[in-house]
Amino acid sequence: MTRYAMVIDTKTCIGCGDCVVACKTENKVPDGLNRDWIVEATSGKYPNLTTEFRSERCNHCSNPTCVTLCPTGASHLWKDTNIVLVEPGMCTGCKACIAACPYDARLVMHPDGYIDKCTFCHHRVEQGLDPACVSSCPTHCMHFGSLDDPGSIVSQLLQNRKHKVLHPETGNEPNVYYLT
């Protein structure tokens, strides 16, 4: 299995939302829905403060509870990878995956009647391209690649920089990392 990961550098992320719009246009996401979003976390008291911006989305977990809990098999892994997709034809819109997702990363409801989500732009990955969000980011703070390849940019960054994932306690083994 190829394990794809996204590594986002909070040191240079400015929370501009370009990734959100790039995803939206690339994937023709319908009005009112977004597959990724920005979180701003500020701590401290004026003037002793830190602010972290994070571009968040589906974590394409190594242990994807949304896939396990999907009653129809609509939620599935793409080829032999950790990329979680939804097969519209099999999705009944039961929302079990929404409850199962620790990241609130699934969208109700695509107008065509299924639960939509980030695909890591697998149609681009297949062509050797980065996901649209990664390749649009003006600060180059987002990176994408395979963790199986120790020479990949994502492996290198995780080896050399302090990092974290969101909600590690769930045991879902997420694959979106944040450099801190």
Add this chain to the structure above:
Amino acid sequence: MKRRDFIKVSTLLGTSAAVSPTFLLGGCSSNPLPGTGTVSATPTICDMCFWKCASHVYQEDGELWKITGNDDDLHSGGRLCTRGTGGPGAYLDPDRLKTPLMRVTVDGRQTFQPVSWDEALDYIADKMRAIAAEHGPEKMLMLNHGSGSSHFRHLLRAYGSDSRAEPAFAQCRGPRDVGFRLTVGESASSPERTDMANARCIVLIGSHIGENLHNGQVQTLAEAINRDATLITVDPRFSVPAGKSQHWLPIKPGTDLALLLSWMHVLIEEDLYDHDYVERYTVGFEQLKDHVRSYTPEWVYLETGIRPEVIRETAREMAKAAPATVVHPGRHATWYGDDTQRSRAIAMLNALLGSWNRKGGFYIPERVSLPEYPLPDYPERRYSTADAYPGKWPFASQGVTNGVIDASVGEDAFFKGWLVYGTNLPQTIPGVEQQLEAAANSLDLLVVVETMPSEMTGYADVILPECTYLERYDELRNSGERQPSLALRMPAFEPKYESKPGWWMAKQLGHRLGLDEYFPWEDFSEKLDWQLQQVGSSLEEMQKIGVKNFPRKTPLYFREGTRPRFRTPSRKIELYSRQLADKGFDPMPVYTPPDPVPEGFYRLNYGRMPAHTFGKTTNNPLLFELAPENQLWVNPLVANEWGFRSGDYVRLGSPNGVVSNRIRVRVTERIGPDSVFMAHGFGRKSRRLKLAFGVGADDSTLMSNIKIDPLMGGTGMRANFVTFVREASAGAAS
């Protein structure tokens, strides 16, 4: 953004496991993956802001798909910003102007009526002929912003007028550009010529790179952060770059000039300045040394709130990295009315550090020497723009909007006609609405060329609907850069509705005014092709590549040991300015304390948000979805005192009784208790903007304390105060 409504789903969990995935349970078939249809790409230059990034417009099966950056483009490095990526929204916006409109009176009520292009253009040409005959062509004024204005400037110059003003000068960059010209003989340019990619220390003073998305600036700042350059940010607010900085100096608003003078004091007192550079390139060092002696960090601390040791430490950091230190010139510089002097202080500080035109400081931009298409000379003019306000603002290098607007009011007004292109004056110039109305009632002709039904269109006699940048040719982009570079904007689509390109409107008006010889092309692309052929390219080539970079002919930085001539009277960098002294101004910047905050009021700080280019984009459906309204940043202490929580709606009041639209409170530690902050461009008043109308508040309507820069006429906007206006519904609405 609201991704979905909250739905309780916990009861479903127990029943989820048993169904076979092979059952077909309804739903639908898969949508085709993006990009699997017939895909084509057309080059363009982004028009979502003034940065003009070269891009590709992708279509799939004839429908607009996406816009991405052109990899060869130095402005964008192949990556657009949020707004550039949101460009499809400008084309798809259903509220776009669709037909020419003329003001008519029906049953005693004025309204706009759709008319044919012939009718609209004939009307305008008749009025322009009459103005030229009765008053002279110079009495026809253009107010403009943006790259498409060149067509109309050409038209008016051919007609006999170069009377022109843009808010980009007196409401934005003017003081900075004038301050730098007075000091180093050149402006800081657009794109800014900062060499942040190579800097080891960057100083931002009220410049919110990252909140504004000036693309190349954002990218090179991020590069500098990745290289662990020292970042020093001066801002009363914990701005985005403040959060990335080793040194955040939360300065008292309005005291920046004191800090700049104190930094110069430290550099001189501790002998940290670049002796060779100062001796070789500058005049007036001894006067400056005397001048800044009194600006000790201990005294300046009392004004700025920045501790003396921090002032000293940051000055030393700058000197340690010099000349690879950028003290950033900023961009929107019209703050307190002494802005040209503050900008001069920034230029002077860079000079002491030896960073102007040195690696890691500033570079020398170079353009392509692109021949102009051979056309007859423009007629001689009897009046220039400044003749409309004689004796005022001696260092204004461009028309001053406030001056020309005032000179358009009344029977005996200087100007008799306006052509307004791409600028929304009511939201751009604080407190201008009354004067605009008076001008509109005085003028013989008021034409507005726009893509959107902005507030400005409401003042027009005739509205000409321009197609968006995705549907038209414009002039080639030839901005100064690290490398000379040309970029092409060409239509990816036919103009929607009855909209037309600006070049076509100018040519049609030219024809009606007997100026055909100035418009010898059938299609504007012929002119572009001719120009491109002169520099070894062609329209055909540019239609494929979009951007062409040329080799530099001149050095990127000063050659060490040379003695370049600066474009100042002394041919040197003027630390002491004789020309200012001669006109009765301070030859070196003098700090004046800002007006104190009245009891019960807060400073009104305003700025940018990355999703929008002010009001230009607030109705763009893609960007509206990302950021539909502005929020009012309020410190928790203030929120507690007033009993506000995040998400509550409030209204703001100015000292002279203006009450704002309602705006949502965002309680945050990122602002101090003496100020509030909002992004500019909201609180739209044009009902024809169906998304943006009435959403959020407009800062400029709350500004009553305007500080005019006596040197160049800039509109200082930061000396304004607001308080909260209580209303019963605050908090209840959503």
